[in-house]
């Protein structure tokens with residue numbers, strides 16, 4: 414069988430071999446960002462669910478570590494890790510630092526209950542708690558606990574999903590072992606599909622000093638309905654109840670690509686900033702990812718905040734680490750385009766990982782953007798672009814090479830955000846394309862699997878002129 418390593422992202426995490434889905438237990442601890450992940454240690458498909466483990470210091474170089482939490486009779490589903498700084502749980506060696514993992518134990522077709530495991534060696538090895546479960550409401554579907562420390566009410570707060578009921582429950586605890594129901598949030602936003610992987614965070618509002626809001630996220634899938642993605646609610650959390658400040662039928666989506674799912678925030682970040690990453694694949698066609706010996710990868714790490722728009726507060730995501738602080742590989746100013754153009758700096762990008770940032774001065778074109786096209790087969794191409802007529806950002810992978818299921822075929826598009834400039838930043842890492850446009854208020858993440866080995870990158874404008882302020886490229890080595 415031919416190698417598929419050319420599709421493996423270079424700086425985004427993927428396991429050396431075998432299957433992964435959701436990121437789990439994201440935590441910054443002693444200089445490392447830890448990633449645990451849904452993993453099948455025995456095969457390249459979903460099954461034998463256990464927690465894999467990797468870590469990075471700089472968010473670019475990942476080091477895969479031994480399997481962290483193996484399954485037993487129970488599958489180890491998604492969950493989180495917190496630092497029990499004051500040893501409130503009383504578990505483990507009181508003289509050593511303690512990490513506590515709380516996750517869903519899935520007894521296939523029987524029930525899902527919440528279990529705890531702890532580690533005294535920075536997450537390398539884990540001991541399952543002797544008195545599991547720590548939370549059980551006798552439900553077949555009850556999963557994906559995510560925990561924060563809520564300073565105002567001096568307690569740990571867990572968000573957890575009742576998927577079929579499209580609801581999130583909040584529980585409070587002082588010792589991570591005993592959990593009391595605080596409230597339940599449901600019947601709002603996108604309700605057609607099941608809810609999974611909730612998380613609650615407090616986000617700063619850009620340009621409004623010291624102001625913040627609480628945001629509740631969840632992932633929704635309904636493979637039959639053709640949509641898989643993440644939604645969010647903006648509002649207040651008072652230590653007991655989350656209140657959505659928008660009308661109950663307002664639907665806010667995190668990313669308009671299909672390959673961004675189950676993101677959760679990192680616990681204990683250095684500056685208390687909210688960072689997260691997602692599983693960069695979709696339940697619609699995950700089985701068909703044409704790679705071997707691994708399947709599944711993680712998105713970039715992104716920093717979250719809220720910004721004012723004319724429709725209200727909206728999510729903003731910024732790629733981490735911050736490339737603006739790094740020396741670009743290429744930069745050009747004041748370029749005017751009327752027919753497809755290979756900008757000088759594009760030529761050296763063949764087969765590499767890079768970030769490309771495009772700022773537009775003005776345009777009268779119908780469509781403009783970036784095009785990757787096969788050298789040998791012009792019918793094979795991918796577009797990351799803006800449609801001025803429809804006022805939509807889009808990634809078109811309908812001719813991008815290997816097409817997976819029909820769900821893969823569609824063009825992923827996102828609405829223009831009024832009041833922000835024509836700007837896009839694309840992270841290209843082999844099979845991964847992540848677009849953060851208009852300063853990160855628009856997100857589309859999509860995979861693609863080009864068949865031909867060589868492709869040209871051009872910038873194009875259809876039926877009109879495109880005046881660029883600046884193009885910047887950072888190659889990631």
Ligand code: FRU
Nearest residue numbers: 435451490491557609610675
């Ligand atoms: C989301 C999910 C979670 C579950 C895990 C199982 O992608 O379905 O709800 O915990 O995957 O692997």
